[in-house]
Amino acid sequence: GAVVSQHPSWVICKSGTSVKIECRSLDFQATTMFWYRQFPKQSLMLMATSNEGSKATYEQGVEKDKFLINHASLTLSTLTVTSAHPEDSSFYICSANGGRREWRINIQYFGAGTRLSVL
Amino acid sequence: GESVGLHLPTLSVQEGDNSIINCAYSNSASDYFIWYKQESGKGPQFIIDIRSNMDKRQGQRVTVLLNKTVKHLSLQIAATQPGDSAVYFCAETPQGGKLIFGQGTELSVKP
Numbered sequence: 001g002a003v004v005s006q007h008p009s010w011v012i013c014k015s016g017t018s019v020k021i022e023c024r025s026l027d028f029q030a031t032t033m034f035w036y037r038q039f040p041k042q043s044l045m046l047m048a049t050s051n052e053g054s055k056a057t058y059e060q061g062v063e064k065d066k067f068l069i070n071h072a073s074l075t076l077s078t079l080t081v082t083s084a085h086p087e088d089s090s091f092y093i094c095s096a097n098g099g100r101r102e103w104r105i106n107i108q109y110f111g112a113g114t115r116l117s118v119l
Numbered sequence: 120g121e122s123v124g125l126h127l128p129t130l131s132v133q134e135g136d137n138s139i140i141n142c143a144y145s146n147s148a149s150d151y152f153i154w155y156k157q158e159s160g161k162g163p164q165f166i167i168d169i170r171s172n173m174d175k176r177q178g179q180r181v182t183v184l185l186n187k188t189v190k191h192l193s194l195q196i197a198a199t200q201p202g203d204s205a206v207y208f209c210a211e212t213p214q215g216g217k218l219i220f221g222q223g224t225e226l227s228v229k230p
Contacts, residue, residue, distance in 0.1 A: 032216055041127050043221065046218070046219075091160075104151070104170075107168065112162045
């Protein structure tokens with residue numbers, strides 16, 4: 001199956017600093033990637049849709065200046081949490097759209113996630 | 120709709136028994152559905168998918184059933200093993216390539 005690599009897997013930072021998380025599709029090209037946030041014992045909440053070569057589309061309530069997304073190539077999207085605060089501590093997960101294959105309309109492959117702890 | 124702030128329901132089964140995990144989806148326009156398995160501290164892993172013109176699909180030890188009339192999806196796991204312990208999410212595709220995740224069910228397998 002398709003592999004999505006996410007890095008780093010765990011990061012601790014001081015309040016006020018910025019953190020960058022990378023998401024790479026290793027064996028396929030992904031024109032669309034997605035960023036999710038997940039709190040303990042809860043479901044995945046879509047934050048934004050990242051499109052290669054264009055601006056990301058953010059879900060309602062997600063601050064685009066806070067969570068900067070760049071999708072510079074067909075295999076890499078980055079999420080930067082700017083001026084992080086303790087309330088930004090969470091599990092961030094990316095996925096890459098594997099595209100339409102026969103009857104499979106929209107299969108997404110997920111990275112392993114990044115646990116962010118802001119002190 | 121999107122899952123917001125709900126605690127996960129839990130299903131506890133004995134090793135070797137069959138498990139049935141249920142999911143109610145929200146959008147009647149959704150035409151593609153996926154079941155994901157998420158182990159603690161990891162990203163979701165694809166299990167099985169189904170399109171809206173199907174009502175059943177089988178994989179290895181897993182079966183997905185779709186009832187569009189009542190907007191209900193289920194995942195059946197045969198001969199459940201300890202390695203099946205995880206949180207299971209259903210996801211629907213209403214439009215625009217986005218996946219909308221259900222609240223999830225935590226499966227606990229007792230040896």
